[in-house]
Amino acid sequence: MQTGTDNETRIVIAGFGGQGVVLAGNLLAQACVEEGKNVSMMVAYGAEMRGGTANSTVVISQGTIYSPVVVRPNIAVILNTPSLEKFEPSVTAGGLIVANQSMMNRAVKRGDLKVMMIAATEIAHGLGNVRVANSVILGALIAATSLLRLASLERAVETLMAQKKAALVALNLEALRAGFAACPS
Amino acid sequence: MSTQTAKILMKGNEVMCEAAVRAGCKFFAGYPITPQNEVPEYLSWRLPQAGGVFVQAESEIAAINMIFGAAATGFRCMTSSSSPGISLKQEGISYIAAAELPCVIANVQRGGPGLGNIRAAQSDYFQAVKGGGHGDYHLIVLAPSTLTELYALTMNAFDYADHYRNPVMILMDGILGQMVEPIVTEEYRPLFEPTEKDYILDGCKGRKPRIIKTLHLQPAEALVEVNRRLVAKYKRISSELKLCEDFQTDDARLIVSAYGITAQVSKGAVLQARSKGLKVGLIRPITLWPFPEAPFVKAAKTAEKFLVVEMSNGQMIEDVRLAEQCLRPVEFFGVGGGWYPTTDEVLDAIEKSYPA
Structure with a gap:
């Protein structure tokens, strides 16, 4: 799927603090490094708190990235309802919303967006840990777009988590693959 | 950490720290403030690993005066803060400039005036460039615009500081400090031939004592002479270093x-x-x-x-x-x-x- 009006893909990943939006942003960025793509990632660093909303943004390009700041994303990865409220209006027309159906109490209102709902938390629960819902939804994102290869994301999990979170590598790989498989084609 | 030819993901604040360590920074003192908190966080483990000393000071004022001390004893040293914290350091910065000591000061600028906010800003240009402290002095002020340039300029900052015996400020902002991009951590290559620091206080056994001071009361012309020397140095920097x-x-x-x-x-x-x-x-x-x-x-x-x-x-x-x-x-x-x-x-x- 082609996203973005230029060669740049601008992604926002948003959810509650603790849902792993920072890790998800880091994984996407690392996957870009694995593929030799240019990437710029930022985490919202306002007065975030546990349970509040948090987001990270990722800009991916084959060319030079001139601004790391994402104002109008063309992809929004939404992990909870408050984040849908916040970011649905800013997505560019024709853009994509990948949303965690398990945490959504309403549908996407706009008619000019592609929408993919995925029960990420339920799938993660089935794998034994709801905290990997972020990896599930990343897997689905990769399946829904031709943004990055699943193998690059798998390598990113190994690169970023092998040292400090080695015990969680296998689970996150499983979550990525489950999300990838769950994406309706 | 060995030289990486592959690209690794780093946050701007960390990029600056890694460059500082590789350029031979041996002392850091600072006090936490957003959006530069990754600087003390990173250096707290990385600097000791490289044989350096990290101090979380009790205040910004203490930190800048520790830098005065480290520079006077000949160590490559650095402090960092964000706008309100840099205001607090101004007295010390003026003293370091007056004593003609080399150090690197990073300002990861945030919104002002006052305590402001923690978003990115560039409102400290006057303070950095026109002198935020008292007296006629100049900092060398470097303004990187990408993380790759931040890495290179941080290394250069230590070289300029030593070469000109002058404090160097790296003027960043919250976006540069917080953005994460892939970079190549190149090995440090000094810009100048290293020269002996013949002014440092490292024990005067076998030589005449040295004095580093910024108070010049007698004779009456002493401070004028200091100012003439500073003017000459600033002219030299102006003629040699415009990027x-x-x-x-x-x-x-x-x-x-x-x-x-x-x-x-x-x-x-x-x-x-x-x-x-x-x-x-x-x-x-x-x-x-x-x-x-x-x-x-x-x-x-x-x-x-x-x-x-x-x-x-x-x-x-x-x-x-x-x-x-x-x-x-x-x-x-x-x-x-x-x-x-x-x-x-x-x-x-x-x-x-x-x-x-």
């Missing part, structure tokens, strides 16, 4: 000028304007002091207008006007307080300013 990027200015009718992350955003806008057939160029000062006037003088001969873009109410614009000697109109796009421009907004400003 600037000149981008597509040759046929430009409108010259955009910006520094730091704003310059990178503006460069994207300049390219978009070019693709629309507008003849626009960019002059990006890399040293903010000494300010690179020459490219502005040259551009003013052919370009019809300048447009300065800053995340402030308009500070560098004054130096641009001085540099181009008011030959052409200079317009401004920006505001302080944590606002930042998108490439689309800069493009819009370019189209509005473009000569008819």
Whole structure:
């Protein structure tokens, strides 16, 4: 799927603090490094708190990235309802919303967006840990777009988590693959 | 950590730290403040690993005075903070400049005035460039606009500091500090031949004692002499160290000028304007002091207008006007307080300013 009006893909990943939006942003960025793509990632660093909303943004390009700041994303990865409220209006027309159906109490209102709902938390629960819902939804994102290869994301999990979170590598790989498989084609 | 030829993901604040460590920084003192907190966090483990000392000081004022001490004893040293914290350090900075000691001071600027907010800003330009502390002194002020440049300039900062015996400020902002990009951590290559520091206080056994001081009461002319020496040094720095990027200015009718992350955003806008057939160029000062006037003088001969873009109410614009000697109109796009421009907004400003 082609996203973005230029060669740049601008992604926002948003959810509650603790849902792993920072890790998800880091994984996407690392996957870009694995593929030799240019990437710029930022985490919202306002007065975030546990349970509040948090987001990270990722800009991916084959060319030079001139601004790391994402104002109008063309992809929004939404992990909870408050984040849908916040970011649905800013997505560019024709853009994509990948949303965690398990945490959504309403549908996407706009008619000019592609929408993919995925029960990420339920799938993660089935794998034994709801905290990997972020990896599930990343897997689905990769399946829904031709943004990055699943193998690059798998390598990113190994690169970023092998040292400090080695015990969680296998689970996150499983979550990525489950999300990838769950994406309706 | 060995030399990486592969790209690794790093946050701007960490990029600066890694470069500092590799350039031989052996002492850091600082006090936490957003958006530069990754600096003390990273150096707290990385500096000891490289045989250095990390101190979380009790205040910004304590930290800058610890830097005074470390520099006086000959160690490459660094402190960092963000806008309100840098204001607190000004007395110490003036003292270090007066004592002609080398050190690196990073300001990851945030919104002001006052305690402001924690969003990115460029409102401390005057403070950095015109002297935020008392007395006639100058900092060498470096303004990187990408993380790759931040890495290189941080290493250079230590070299300039030692070479000129002068404090160097790295003027960043919250976006540069917080953005994460892949970078190659190149090995440190000194810019100058290392010279012996013949002024440091390292024990005077077998030699005459040395004194480093900033109070000069007697004779009456002593402080004037110090000032004359400083003037001569600043002239030398001005003649040797003016760094600037000149981008597509040759046929430009409108010259955009910006520094730091704003310059990178503006460069994207300049390219978009070019693709629309507008003849626009960019002059990006890399040293903010000494300010690179020459490219502005040259551009003013052919370009019809300048447009300065800053995340402030308009500070560098004054130096641009001085540099181009008011030959052409200079317009401004920006505001302080944590606002930042998108490439689309800069493009819009370019189209509005473009000569008819």
